[in-house]
Amino acid sequence: xxxxxxxxxxxxxVIGVAGVVAAIGAVTQHASAAEVAAPTAxxxxxxxxxxxxxxxxxxxxxxxxxxxxxxxxxxxQTYTCAGGVFTGASVPEAQLVGTGGRVHHFxxxxxxxxxxxxxxxxxxxxxxxxxxxxPELLLTVDTHTGTGILSNVAYISRLLTSGGVxxxxxxTDGETAAVPYGAVYVFWAAKR
Numbered sequence: 001x002x003x004x005x006x007x008x009x010x011x012x013x014v015i016g017v018a019g020v021v022a023a024i025g026a027v028t029q030h031a032s033a034a035e036v037a038a039p040t041a042x043x044x045x046x047x048x049x050x051x052x053x054x055x056x057x058x059x060x061x062x063x064x065x066x067x068x069x070x071x072x073x074x075x076x077q078t079y080t081c082a083g084g085v086f087t088g089a090s091v092p093e094a095q096l097v098g099t100g101g102r103v104h105h106f107x108x109x110x111x112x113x114x115x116x117x118x119x120x121x122x123x124x125x126x127x128x129x130x131x132x133x134x135p136e137l138l139l140t141v142d143t144h145t146g147t148g149i150l151s152n153v154a155y156i157s158r159l160l161t162s163g164g165v166x167x168x169x170x171x172t173d174g175e176t177a178a179v180p181y182g183a184v185y186v187f188w189a190a191k192r
Contacts, residue, residue: 005096025176026138045101051186052159057128063191067153069097070185075105075190076178077134077164081171090134090166093178096185100149109139113151116148122156134164134181154190158183 049069054060075094079086094105102114110120122139129135137158144151164181171177 007147014120039169044100045097047097049098049184052184053069054157054159054186055128057137058126058136058157060138060157060188061124061191064155064188066186066190068098068100068149068187070096070103070187071099072105072182072185073097075164075181077166077181078176079166081173081175081177084173086148086168086171086177090179098185103150103185104129111185111187113149118148119143120149120150120153120156121144123147125155130161132165133161134183136161139144150187151189152189155188157186157188159186160184 005141005153012155049071051066051069072094073096075092075096077090077092079090080088082088091102091107092105093107093110096103096105100113100115104112104114106112110119110121120141122141124137125140126136126138128137137156139156139158141154141156146152162182162185164179164183167179
C-alpha cells in the first residue's frame with residue numbers, strides 16, 4: 001500500500017509514462033536501439049524513443065538514417081491574433097527528451113542540444129494533415145552551429161502530433177495564445 005502522497009504521485013506518473021510508451025509502441029516501425037542511438041554515449045538525461053510509422057508524403061529521402069528520436073515532454077505552439085483571428089504560423093517552445101538527452105525546440109524553428117550546444121534550424125518541406133491537431137511534418141535542415149549530437153542532421157520528422165491547433169473565435173489584434181502540443185521528433189542524417 002502506498003503510504004505517502006509522494007509515493008502515490010510517483011505511482012501515477014509511472015502508470016502514465018507506461019501508457020504513453022504503450023501507445024507509441026503500438027505504432028513503431030521496429031527500429032532497433034542501434035538505429036536510433038545518438039552518436040555519443042547515452043547519458044542519464046537520455047531515454048529511448050521508438051520511431052513511429054511515417055506516411056509516404058513526409059518520409060525523408062531514401063537512404064536517410066535515423067540519428068535520434070525525441071518526445072515532447074512540455075510544449076506549446078504560440079499564435080498571434082491578426083485581423084481578429086488567430087491565424088498564420090505558430091512559434092514553438094518545447095522541451096524534448098530522447099536518445100541524445102534533452103533538446104530545446106524554439107522559434108526559427110530551431111533545435112538545440114542541451115548536452116553539447118549543437119544547434120540546427122530547418123524549413124518545412126512537406127506536411128501530412130491530422131484531424132484535430134497540428135500536421136505531421138518533414139523539415140529540411142538549413143543551418144548547423146557547433147558540433148555534437150545534431151551536427152550531421154539533414155532532416156527532421158514531426159510525428160504523432162497532438163494538440164497545438166490555433167484557437168477558434170474572435171480575438172484582439174496582437175493578443176497571443178500558447179496552445180499545448182505533443183509530438184515525436186526524429187532526426188535523420190542524409191544518405192552517405
